[in-house]
Amino acid sequence: MSAPLLEVRKLSKSFPGVRALKGVSIALQPAEVLAVIGENGAGKSTLMKILAGVQRPDSGAILMNGAEVEIRSVHDALARGIALIHQELNLADNLDVASNIFLGREPLRGGLVDTKRIRREARKFLDAVGLDVDPATLVGTLPIGCQQLVEIAKALSVNARVLIMDEPTSSLSAGEAEKLFKVIHDLRSSGVSVIYISHRLGEVKKLADRVTVLRDGENAGDLAREEISHNGMVKLMVGRDISQFYPHEPHTPGQIVLEVAGIRTPAHPGHALSFTLCAGEIVGVAGLVGAGRTEMLETLFGVTPALGGTMLVAGKEIAPRSPLEAIGVGLALVPEDRKRQGVILEMTVRDNVSLASLRKDQRAGFRNGRRERELSAEMIGSLRIKTPHDRQIVQFLSGGNQQKVVLGKWLALRPRVLFLDEPTRGIDVGAKQEIYRLMEELAREGVAILFVSSEMEEILGMSDRALVMHEGRITGELARAGLSDEAVMRLATAGEKVAA
Amino acid sequence: MKKILGITALLALVCIITAILSEGFLSGYNIENLARRTALLGIISIGVAFVIITGGIDLSVGSVVCLVGCGLPWLLTKQNWSMPAALAAVALVSVGIGIFHGVIITKLRIAPFVVTLCGLMMYRGIARGFTQDQTVGFGGEFTGLRTLATGQISIPFVDGFTLPAPCVFLLVAALLAAIFLNRTIWGRYMLALGRNEEAARYSGINTDRMVIVAYVICSALSGLGGMLYVLDSNTAQPVDFGNFYELYAIAAAVLGGCSLRGGEGTIVGILVGAALIMVLRNMIMLTTNYTNIEFAIIGAVLLIGVIADELVKRYAMRRRAARALLAETKPS
Structure with a gap:
């Protein structure tokens, strides 16, 4: 066999607080679609950023056609024919399609x-990706799926031989995704290799010639075309059988603690949301990106006050206009964006853990330093936050430990209802399981938990009951007995043709 | 404390150099003067530091100093207001300006730079308007009131030096500010929201209110400063009274360890920063004939100071990160 088109040998990379890659190797053949999968925090994104010249590895080698190369910058990567298509697209909304394709390389006259x-030239590349729009159209006016195709056309225009796609379907509709798959097929036929990163195992099964699985920054295994199966992939990703991964035991729900009746969020004012939540139960909220799940939690928590409807907490009607008011009635939210909304990165573990409790523990406006120390010691102990001491700056903790700090901040207030928004995003497998165990423990103690997750396994593994949302509406509710991949997807797409 | 070590050392160094170059530096008269000027700058610097700590900026400090500095003698001598009424009026105006800034910044979401830049122009303009650009002053009157700024407090067992009265104001303001910032929940809220306003809000902090409080503290201390400045100098020219004081105050805060990104700063550091600026000015005045290069020197020192601070900070961060990584990979 000839040397692979692109090969990575023993690549390592560390960031403050995390070892993102610990000697990862992959190989990509010409005209191949290689899927790289793994849980959040497995190191996929770091690996791809290194290949695309966005970051530089600490050690390891990159080879192209058998010869070692050094990729120092994005420019370097492009010159060698490697183009990365980011999850968040890198297009200038205010420029037209053609200008975007030739941005930085404009021919002059x-x-x-x-x-x-x-x-004229843009037309050629747009045809190659099957996009029928006028090159003079402003990019900002195109739907997201078309913008993605513009990105691909841009990559083709620099003669890319390796196309790296990071979660390309995460914000596409089912139809747009189908179109993308066809483009990928065509590209492969024309000799382009694709590294395809996705969480959606259905897509991977459909597209990939081969799968490389990463786990905690290491190679977990490879699957050839005929070996690719859902269970096989999951097993490699989490490192054990999924059935043992989620410590879920059914709970007997207690009294209703949260009753939401006809709440309208500013994001989707056209739809009224209604559901109930009981003490001691864990309810998952499933749906595609953009289904309005985060917006729902933010409205319930008073971040973006509701436009209408009523909300009862333990039988008392409230309409929180701010998180402060929501906290007052026993609600807590672990937000989606940990670094922006969850922790204050530059402050210490102690200061973060005590932040929400300062008001409660104050003595005539003065902070209670002793209580703060006790509280942080208690949370470090009970949540097993791995930190040398409670004066450690949170920035230097791993994602999982940062998330525990956020949890600690809320548990210090002993909330009745705990909202969790993507609680395990970007944290490693071990910490994930600890978070699950904590959810279990809290539910047993009678806390009502409502958690949003985009990981199907997590919804299936941890929910007593699941709500499914689609475009701002709750399209259905599934009891644990009726919970399945298909049932959730059907409700999440609300009858739209499912791509995966 | 480690953070202000560098700047304190720099202050000591500048003092020593000046003392060597000029005999006059250590004279009781010069030190008294220096202490008074430092106290006045320190007061307005503490005010602006609160705003900087919450991640904002206040460019109107000098104009508030002008408004109050011209307004007080104008009310007393031209409008013949009673002293309590005039004092109450300037206090109300100062606090009102702070509320005005804070509300526009938080409720209308307009950048602090813009809001206070407009303030900078408006308040001086107003002062020039009601005084009709005429110099205002106390003449020979109000000596009792003027003692607040010109008074001297003799220190037991110390000869040849008496403590200028503004130093007392500074010490009280600094003490209260330090207690507020370090011991109260509001102080912690300000530090937190300066670092990350969104996370602070999600943690149940009324961030808007805290930002408004910061602007009120700033304008109130600017007003206090303006009053003491005019009581000290006896007269005020609306055209240039308090000119550039906001920049001196911001420079003192930044030299003293406040980051313009917010969330950082100590009261002691700010005092050292204010002292450094005043000593530098004093040095230029005593040892050269070129007082007009003052800004160049202060600018250069500030720049070098901030660069050094940033480099030290980066180095410390890297070491800390390396240690944290080690601690985490070690099985516990």
């Missing part, structure tokens, strides 16, 4: 951009 020529 008499010192000015040769607009005619770039539009």
Whole structure:
């Protein structure tokens, strides 16, 4: 067999507080679709950023056609034919399609951009990705799926031989995703290799010639085309059988503690949300990205006050206009974006853990330093936060420990209802399981838990009951007995044709 | 405390150099003067530091100093207001300006830079308007009131030096500010929201209110400073009274360890920063004939100081990160 088109040998990379890659190797053949999968925090994104020249590895080698190369910058990567298509697209909304494709490489004519020529050439690349739009259209006016195709056209225009796609379908509709798959097939036929990163195992099964699984920054295993199966992939990703991974035991729900009746969020004012939540039960909220799940939690927690409807907490009607008011009635929210909304990165573990309790523990406006120390010691102990001492700056903790700090902040207030938004995003497998165990423990103690997750396994593994949302509506509710991949997907897409 | 070590050492160094170059530096008269000027700058610097700690900026400090500095003698001598009424009026105006800034910044979400830049222009303009650009002053009157700024407090067992009265104001303000910042929940809220306003809000902190409080503290201390400045100098020219004081105050805060990104700063550091600026000015005045290069020197020192601070901080961060990584990979 000839040398692979692109090979990575023993690549390592560390960041403050995390060892993202610990000697990862992959190989990519010409005209191959290689899926790289793994849980959040497994190191996929770091690996791809290194290949695309965004970051540089600490050690290890990158080879192209058998010869070692060094990729120092994005420019370097492009020159070697490697293009990364980011999860968040990198297009200038205010420029037209053709200008975006040739951004930074505009052909000139008499010192000015040769607009005619770039539009003509752009047409060629747009045809290659099957996108039928006028090159003079402003990118910002195109739907997200088309914008993605523009990105691919841009990559083709620099003669990319390796196309890295990071979660390309995460914000696409089912139809747009189908179109993308067809483009990927065509690209492969024309000799382009694709590294495809996705959480959606259905897509992977459909597209990939081969799968490389990463776990905690290491190679967990490879699957050839004929070996690719859902269970096989999950097993490699989590490192054990999924059935043992979720410590879930059914709970007997107690009294209703949260009753939501006809709440309207500012994000989706056209739909009224209603459901109940009982003490001691864990309810999952499933749905695709953009289904309005985060917006629902933020409204219930008073971040973006409701436009209408009523909300009862333990039988008392409230309409929180701010998180402060929500906290007052025993609600707590572990937000989606840990680094922006959850922790204050530059402050210490102690200061973060005590932040929400300062008001409660104050003595005539003065902080109670002793109580703060006790509290942080208690949370470090009971949540097993791995930190040398409680004066450690939170920034230097791993994602999982940061998340525990956020949890500790709320548990210090002994909430009745705990909202968790993507509680295990970006944290390693071990910490994940600890979070699950904590959820279990809290539910047993009678806390009502409502958690949003985009990971199907997590919804299936941890929910006593699941709500499914689609475009701002709750499209259904599934009891644990009726919980299945298919049932959730059907409700999440509300009858739309499912791509995966 | 480690953070202000560098700047304190720099202050000591500048003092020693100046003392060597100029005999006059250590004279009781010069030190008294220096202490008074430092106290006045220190008061307004503490105010602006609160705003900087919450991640904002206040460019209107100098104009509030002007408004109050011109307004007080104008009310007393031209409008013949009683002393309590005039004092109450300037206090109300100062606090009102703070509320005005804070509300516009938090409720209308307009950048602090813009809001206070407009304030900078408006308040001086107003002062120039009601005084009709005429110098205002106390003449020979109000000596009792003026003692607040010009008074001297003799220190037991010390000869040849008496403590200028503004130093007492500074010490009280600094003490209260330090207690507020370090011991109360509001102080902690300000530090937290300066670092990450969103996370602070999600943690149940009324961030808008805290930001408004910070601007009120700033304008109130600017007003206090303006009053003491004019009581000290006896007269005020609306055209340039308090000119550039906001920049001196911001420089003192930044030299003293406040980051313009917010969330950082100590009261002691700010005092050292204010002292450093005043000593530098004093040095230029005593040892050279070029007082007009003052800004160049202070600018250069500030720049070098901030660069050094940033480099030290980066180095410390890297070491800390390396240690944290080690601690985490070690099985516990």
